[in-house]
Amino acid sequence: MKYIYLSCLAAFLFLGISSCTKYEPIYGVAGNSSTDPIQLKKDLAYIHRNDIYLVNEILSERKKLSSSPTSTKTHIALSPQHDKIAYLNANKTPVIIDTLGAQIDVLNQYTNVSDLFWHKNNGNPTLVILVNNELEFYGPTLAVDNNPFEYAFPSDVTFQAVDAVHINENLDILFTFRFQRPFTPTSSLRRYYHGVGANLSSTNFDKEIATEDGVYSPSSSSYSNQNYPYYHMIKYNKADNNATIGLISNGNESNYNAYSLASYRYTGSSNSTGNQITTLNNAENYYLERNRGSVTSNPYQIRKYLENLPVGVPPPTGAANIYTIDFLTQNSSAPTYFDWNP
């Protein structure tokens, strides 16, 4: 009988010892350092379905700053310090909000604003507002030409408009424009043009290119009602010291199929426009920053390419260093407005 007892005890001892075997991890564990995640700055703002969003460098965290999808918003601009966002409301009046979405100011003195952007201004950022073919400033005034667009328009124009503007750190003013002028000095017919210009601060000469769109009768002289092409956007392109311009080919701003990108080369002896190659069809906007990357958008997607990933961020799967935000399909809508401020 004792042997039975002893056998039981031996088995007991064996099981006890065998259960002390150490487990060898296959993958390991993350440990506690994951409580200190990578800090990524929010350097991209965009408008989607009339709401404002602020996202981080790799588009992984999206912060919605507004909740008014029935109130039209366009032309977003993120300040250089990433602390303010300006956009145009339904009246095309600039509204300035902070990064929590709280309203800082509404510039009711301006309506029908065509474009706006933040200029770094050597550390004293100012919001540049293009309204009624003139530049206004919310913040310090930039030392630029008082009438920077005048040279681009012939003296006999019967209609003129500046649609988009950008000013680089050298205070060169880049802008897009349209005008109409009589077919002949006495004709009631009108020739229509859309163009792009560069008012260079460092020289006493300026540049512009105007493309004639055709000759039309005065009865259809309301330019904005016609399916005429025009450049709706211009951005200084640091990467090649030229400009990126956005073209709406048929004047229909709500149809993204009409959008395309082009380049305007104006530095040195050149003064020409050319096709822009983008990674996204029908992009509304295309930023290319030297040593930074690029951002493009259409109604379906924002796509960002980073030349160098933020410290600590591993390469994404798939296309190298490309991050995207996918939206639900929006048929016949304008491409997504955004502003990238790396």
Place this chain on the structure above:
Amino acid sequence: MKHFLFFVTIALFLVNSTQTQAQIPGYQGKRFFIELGGSFFFNLGFPTAQNKGPRSFPFDEHTGHFTLKDRYNLSVHYVFSRKNTIKLAYNYQVSGLNTTASTPSLFQSSQDFHNLFYQLHAHDINLGINVYGKSNANLAPLGFYWDLGLRFIFVNGVLRDQRVEYADNRADNRPYPDQVAALTHETFTFMLGFTALWGYRTVIADRITFRVGIETTIFPQYLFVASPAGVIPNPLSLGGSTEITAYQLQTIQNLQDRYLFGIHIGVGALLF
């Protein structure tokens, strides 16, 4: 806990001193004895602490190993009447748990999915009473007996392995500290169970006892939140919330499985 043990022991002495016994309880007059034992059974539910057996980490597969559930205990007994002893025991077991969790992805506005392997260290305080068989036959602590009691189990989960399916389908599933958000679920679990054991204890040498028995423990927590029938509204829950993490749910299932049935063997020493 030390004060509690003193209290129980002294209280029992006092209770016993007020009774007049026809015969001195205890074997050869020995009332106080300690035992070392273990409970074992076939393991069909969860992996062992070494990740062997059923539902192993990371893919819920059976490793093909034959495994046993094992638990070890140290108990002290005091014979306070001819048929009864009171018992205070400490049980310890380590089991394995292959569970899952999701955390926000640091790189996509989505979720990282985790397969997690925990070792569940269960510390069990067992307070019980042993009731010995026939009134005209057995004399505590020898013979057939019932052991009825409560188990207070403190379960601490220690994460030993972590496989991450990243939201952006990164090929490497390793949990790099700077690539995953911290797990947030609570890894401590308290469980209260009701236990019963039917066994036999005998003397195999001078002052040395041997016992064998079959035991079971039922945890109401399992019935309320973790049974296959689903969550039953918990009358003990003040908040009324039935939210429970996968880890907590499976820990309760794991412990219930480990404690459901066992064959107990042990040796003891009659001290004084």
